[in-house]
Amino acid sequence: MPQFQKKTQIIRIERFASDIVRLTLDSPDIASVARPGQFVMIRTGNGKDPLLRRPFSISQTSNQKHFQILFKVVGRGTLLLSHCREGEFLSVLGPLGSGFTVDCQRMNCLVGGGMGIAPLLFLGKTLSRTCPENSPLVVVGSRTKEELEPLVNDFNEIGLTVHPATDDGSLGHHGLVTDVLKKLDLRGDSEIFVCGPHPMMAAVHFFCEERGYACQVSMETSMACGMGACLGCIVPVKNGAYAHACSDGPVFDSKELLWQVR
Amino acid sequence: MPQFQKKTQIIRIERFASDIVRLTLDSPDIASVARPGQFVMIRTGNGKDPLLRRPFSISQTSNQKHFQILFKVVGRGTLLLSHCREGEFLSVLGPLGSGFTVDCQRMNCLVGGGMGIAPLLFLGKTLSRTCPENSPLVVVGSRTKEELEPLVNDFNEIGLTVHPATDDGSLGHHGLVTDVLKKLDLRGDSEIFVCGPHPMMAAVHFFCEERGYACQVSMETSMACGMGACLGCIVPVKNGAYAHACSDGPVFDSKELLWQVR
């Protein structure tokens, strides 16, 4: 699988909320080979502090030229990144990791929470193209309308119907995405694609297990290298062993992983 | 002596050459008490790398409100500083150190090389004001016209006549400032104020010693604190002892220091 280390130019910056930013980066190399569920590692500054790259899902590609990342400011790296200006260059490694595996025969349902929605946009776009007969369901949740609406619009633009949920009820269901998911009329052969906070993914996993649905999760862990070299990014699997989020994942069949019953 | 730790806003950025920048900073506290020869310590970035502040001479003040620094990009700190934008804030400590001591009765002569010209502008301005009868002579040298001319203009604006020298002959004398100095018709009671590369200051010191002129030098050393706390910024004085450039200086009577005969 081709991977690149590139200086990519920031060609667009969108601010969805004070702490939520979307960058459009110019990189034909990466954009033309990326698959939904893959991610990139980005240097957030030029100095040695912060030292390590930060992982971000590829949230959309366009024209095999550009790709987007959508992120929330949670610490120093993302803060630095949020101060970037259009025209600047960022050092990017990618595309990294495995992507989602899709089966057009199934009933596909994308479930995203917070920044976990990022990779699902890309997945939704790809599903609409590759399985035109079979539109996926989309359930996405976030804190508030302000940050969710632009993403809902993006799904709508691809022609997908979205079931939104917000913590404050400002858009769609007032509550959790899992509430919405549970109320959907899902076929027995459904496959759920989920990305979001860990507790949400755990809840969806148990729900799918109960119902016998297939479930793919995209796992976030701390990562130093993003390419299978440091062995830092593990997620517990069955039998006391570990899988590596960056190279074995970040997308996993949820049944392979070890989930703590809450 | 009052000293401040302030977030100061950058209100103007001038680029004299690709690697020479002048910043005008808004700080009534510092601008209103600063004296020629004093300096400030500036944080060049927000992270922990580069860790330490960098020292810069106060190169001019205006209206007791603003002050300027003039610097050359030589490393990471100055590079970061050169990327600043107008409107941004810089953390500044100052004014620090002792300034030049002036005596209006003497024939005063300012000798500056490269970025050493920075504090002499401030000194020239102060001398013109405090000793209006007795304009100082000004000898300044730099690599090339491009970077020297704006400074010569600034001296001219205060009404001072400048004897320039450039390494490439593009402005004034083709060669060293010390050549120019030696050809000036200096009175026996002359006092030379010199700031520039160490070899230049040594040459001027020996010249003054030979002729019996008073000589004040502004010394540059590596500094961690700028306020007499780290003891890192020493310059050798007589008897194997050391003086501290930040608190005993940076301006010294050249006769107090130990100069290596070249």
Place this chain on the structure above:
Amino acid sequence: MASEVNGVDLRVSIGSLKLKNPVMTASGTFGYAREFEPYVNLHRLGAVVVKGISLEPRFGNPPPRIVETSCGMLNAIGLENVGVERFISEKMETLRQVNVPVFVNILGDTLDEYREIASRLAGVEGIAGIEVNISCPNVKKGGVAFGTDPEMAAVVTKAVKENSTVPIMVKLSPNVTDITVIARAVEDAGADAVSLINTLIGLAIDHRSRKPALANVIGGLSGPAIKPVALRMVYQVAQAVSLPVIGVGGIETTEDVLEFMLAGATAVQIGTANFVNPRASEEAVEGLAHYVATERLGSIREMIGGLVLP
């Protein structure tokens, strides 16, 4: 002495000494305190530790003495100081006017020197405690040997303790295989507290000139770069001894202070950070008060050793 900031209990004890809060400044990074008066309300600090004092005045090492490294700095000041006599007559004079406990950091090349300097300081008004530097890596004799050998460390501790009228805090070197061995040795020898860490020995080279960046060749590494090492050693020592442990190394913010206290520190010293932010120490005091208030702690002492193991 106000023992509370905004009604919040930040008090900690080092031996018989009560500090109004756990924030001290580290030796060699805060001058003789007066340098920081423009920036800091000195009386709000827990204590200040002054630059290391030797029996005789020392000129220190030739320049360059400092060089920046990644998230840190190397120094080889070589213990420049005015000597104990001038320290007492000149520096203590002004230090007494500052309403803050003063620790005098002392060092010697020989056991006798430690003993003499301690005796000379005994009874001098205004000294709250003595910090015994057995760890400075810059002076060839004395320093290194005392701090890396448990027996020598104990002997020095005993000598200073016997000749002191105030609590003594022994400052440990991190350049050892097992710092807990040294810590236990000085505890047994009568120390009232241990402070750690002093600087890690390092080297920087200028590849252009092919010369060491410091005239002394090697120097002491300090700053955020060494914080993980300091935190680990504080954690280990706090478990090994029952003395108060004073954490030093890369501390800058309130969060850093909390981390060292969780690891087991009773108090901390802020060093290199004073150069970057002269207000760091006072801001940490304010930050701790805020923390105790918002977390509704009975006192900051609840944090000491509060690390939750997985």
Place this chain on the structure above:
Amino acid sequence: MASEVNGVDLRVSIGSLKLKNPVMTASGTFGYAREFEPYVNLHRLGAVVVKGISLEPRFGNPPPRIVETSCGMLNAIGLENVGVERFISEKMETLRQVNVPVFVNILGDTLDEYREIASRLAGVEGIAGIEVNISCPNVKKGGVAFGTDPEMAAVVTKAVKENSTVPIMVKLSPNVTDITVIARAVEDAGADAVSLINTLIGLAIDHRSRKPALANVIGGLSGPAIKPVALRMVYQVAQAVSLPVIGVGGIETTEDVLEFMLAGATAVQIGTANFVNPRASEEAVEGLAHYVATERLGSIREMIGGLVLP
């Protein structure tokens, strides 16, 4: 094997082994090399050192295993590896296809394990050398003890040497009072080279959760933060032994490599920098070639130990 880059002589020797240039990659930071094929022309490197291998497979420590610190990172991977058998059957298979000398980093909890793993690797095609990890701070047994005690270090060295058919390089721990003592011990025991430093032991705490940032509590500090310590130790060891010294610790750029060589390193290993810039190792090779050319050196070997003292 091309021994010159652009007609420039970068060759160095480690025992009987000739490397085409002094740039190696450090164990645990370069996977099994193939991970870096998208970014690096592996055959241009001096050598690669693979992730530490034990006799039996290990799952390693639970997460979190890594945390960033100021200009550095802590890791507690816990030596996750597939074990020597699968290493030989799976990993060596692909490594042989890469035209670059391969060092296998090995570790054991007991002397016997070191001996067995060395015997098992003896004669395996495609192994250029063995790096003996006596210094890993993450595993409670074995690691620390071997690397901090000169006698144990010597015993392990001898055991591996006696059972190996290729040059062995012993990797030293920096967590000791005097690293030259350990270096001399392994030299006397028959090591062909020493590599240093492994990580410094450190701790990071999340003050919000009051928990250690790593599940293993302590971890190994690497990256630019530790470079001054590594450079100092390389300088000391290079003067203490006559073996080739391989410098490791915070190396990222050509300038870093030059500094370690000036301090006495015959070759270097690039570690954490591979994560930040996967091309760091190849760029250093290019940079050295450029340096030798522009400085008109006969060979890069002229730099080794070339530090000019003041």
